[in-house]
Amino acid sequence: MAQSLLELLQRSCPVTLPMHMPGHKRNITLAPYLKTLAADIDITEIKGFDHLHAAGGILQEAMDQCAEVFGAKHSFFLVNGSTVGILSAIRAVTAPGDGIIMARNCHKSVYNALALNNLRPYFIYPQTNMRFQIAASMSVESIEQTILQHQDARVLMITCPTYEGVTSDLKSIISLAHRHGLTVIVDEAHGSHLGFSPYFPSNAVSAGADIVIQSLHKTLPSLTQTALAHVRTPALAHEMQRQLAIFETTSPSFLLLASIDSCVRLIKEHKEELFKNWARSLEAFQKKALGLQHLRVLGYGKDRGKKLENVYGLDPSKVFISTLNTNISGYELAEILRNKHDTEPEMITPQGVLCMTGMGDTVETMERLGDSLLQIDKALQPASVMKMPLMAPQVQSKVPIATAERAPFICLPIEDTEGYVMAETIVVYPPGIPVVVPGELMNRAAINYLLAAREAHNTILRTRSDVDGEVAVLRDA
Numbered sequence: 001m002a003q004s005l006l007e008l009l010q011r012s013c014p015v016t017l018p019m020h021m022p023g024h025k026r027n028i029t030l031a032p033y034l035k036t037l038a039a040d041i042d043i044t045e046i047k048g049f050d051h052l053h054a055a056g057g058i059l060q061e062a063m064d065q066c067a068e069v070f071g072a073k074h075s076f077f078l079v080n081g082s083t084v085g086i087l088s089a090i091r092a093v094t095a096p097g098d099g100i101i102m103a104r105n106c107h108k109s110v111y112n113a114l115a116l117n118n119l120r121p122y123f124i125y126p127q128t129n130m131r132f133q134i135a136a137s138m139s140v141e142s143i144e145q146t147i148l149q150h151q152d153a154r155v156l157m158i159t160c161p162t163y164e165g166v167t168s169d170l171k172s173i174i175s176l177a178h179r180h181g182l183t184v185i186v187d188e189a190h191g192s193h194l195g196f197s198p199y200f201p202s203n204a205v206s207a208g209a210d211i212v213i214q215s216l217h218k219t220l221p222s223l224t225q226t227a228l229a230h231v232r233t234p235a236l237a238h239e240m241q242r243q244l245a246i247f248e249t250t251s252p253s254f255l256l257l258a259s260i261d262s263c264v265r266l267i268k269e270h271k272e273e274l275f276k277n278w279a280r281s282l283e284a285f286q287k288k289a290l291g292l293q294h295l296r297v298l299g300y301g302k303d304r305g306k307k308l309e310n311v312y313g314l315d316p317s318k319v320f321i322s323t324l325n326t327n328i329s330g331y332e333l334a335e336i337l338r339n340k341h342d343t344e345p346e347m348i349t350p351q352g353v354l355c356m357t358g359m360g361d362t363v364e365t366m367e368r369l370g371d372s373l374l375q376i377d378k379a380l381q382p383a384s385v386m387k388m389p390l391m392a393p394q395v396q397s398k399v400p401i402a403t404a405e406r407a408p409f410i411c412l413p414i415e416d417t418e419g420y421v422m423a424e425t426i427v428v429y430p431p432g433i434p435v436v437v438p439g440e441l442m443n444r445a446a447i448n449y450l451l452a453a454r455e456a457h458n459t460i461l462r463t464r465s466d467v468d469g470e471v472a473v474l475r476d477a
């Protein structure tokens with residue numbers, strides 16, 4: 001191998017504009033502690049430094065301060081991302097075999113938690129926004145309907161905001177769920193910055209969620225893998241602690257823990273100025289976005305302030321650039337950004353590109369992105385044919401997910417799978433929602449959808465099969 005990973009990092013990081021996580025964006029001026037976190041202070045639990053899974057000293061004090069800053073009753077520092085928070089939270093509030101009501105667009109860690117805990121999911125599909133072809137807000141009415149249909153469920157799990165920054169009416173959803181006796185977990189992985197400034201939406205803690213999981217690293221100045229769990233009652237906190245001790249490393253990095261603590265302190269001491277600066281940089285981008293003729297940016301440019309179909313609210317930190325109205329795909333836009341503008345996006349779909357901003361962004365970085373888009377936009381033409389949205393059909397479950405995901409399987413061409421039970425999860429981007437998960441019955445509509453998605457060069461992710469055009473189904477079902 002010609003170069004080491006370290007050499008690649010050192011060579012490429014300084015020259016690209018990071019429009020992806022982590023949210024510190026390598027901005028050492030904003031968060032000088034990030035530069036200090038290196039091998040000369042790298043330890044795990046030794047005398048005098050407290051224990052993450054039985055905290056009673058400096059870590060407990062730091063987590064108490066964090067709870068105060070985020071308006072929570074109890075907060076936990078996490079060093080394995082939101083993933084470990086989600087696995088632990090779901091296990092903390094369910095027993096094997098329980099029913100759980102969940103949004104179909106939940107992260108894969110939620111699906112893994114279903115399998116680990118042998119849960120029975122009752123799915124609620126998010127609404128869709130056709131203008132951008134993305135998963136939109138959860139409708140309060142459809143959640144109510146599902147709760148009434150499945151009174152055995154004890155938990156509601158939703159994601160807010162989504163990857164693209166779409167929010168839902170959390171206050172109404174949580175009070176509805178609480179009226180029906182459900183515990184509510186909110187995956188707020190993309191929203192650790194919410195609730196600190198009127199420029200950004202409020203957060204799930206203030207909406208009354210029982211457990212909230214946030215990836216600090218995605219938008220705030222903290223190292224990759226750092227996350228938080230906020231919990232509403234002492235009993236839940238006790239159970240969460242027990243579960244974290246099962247799923248999380250027993251050698252937590254104190255560099256990561258110190259990064260979380262420093263980030264919390266930074267927010268506590270300077271939030272007004274920090275969020276004002278971030279808002280200023282996003283407004284600088286908005287000025288540029290107003291000049292776009294063909295590319296559309298969710299919540300920006302001429303769309304700013306317009307009511308968007310099925311969208312309750314938007315987090316302005318996400319810059320989702322749609323190519324639907326143009327003669328290029330999201331893949332082509334990403335290639336131009338990468339090759340001609342040294343800009344690396346967060347996520348790419350055939351229909352657009354997601355650029356993620358973070359607290360480390362500045363007026364300069366956001367104007368640079370805006371100028372790049374304006375230059376690209378000038379050379380574009382309107383779309384010659386209307387790109388039709390593909391809508392995933394709904395499917396029925398036949399075998400528990402925990403059984404199906406471990407059972408023997410065979411791989412078949414997609415077109416030959418009607419009537420077979422799935423042995424793997426298949427996700428299509430956009431909109432990034434699982435089309436089928438293990439145990440679900442493949443029907444003709446789902447097959448046609450997958451074939452159309454392949455024809456449209458949409459991204460199709462699978463978890464078990466590895467031959468193009470084939471999917472894994474149960475051998476014996």
Ligand SMILES: Cc1ncc(COP(=O)(O)O)c(C=O)c1O
Pocket residue numbers: 080081082083084106107109159162163187189190215225227
């Ligand atoms: C909605 C959502 N939830 C949870 C996660 C997991 O977060 P982490 O990477 O911090 O484990 C992600 C990761 O991208 C995500 O998009």
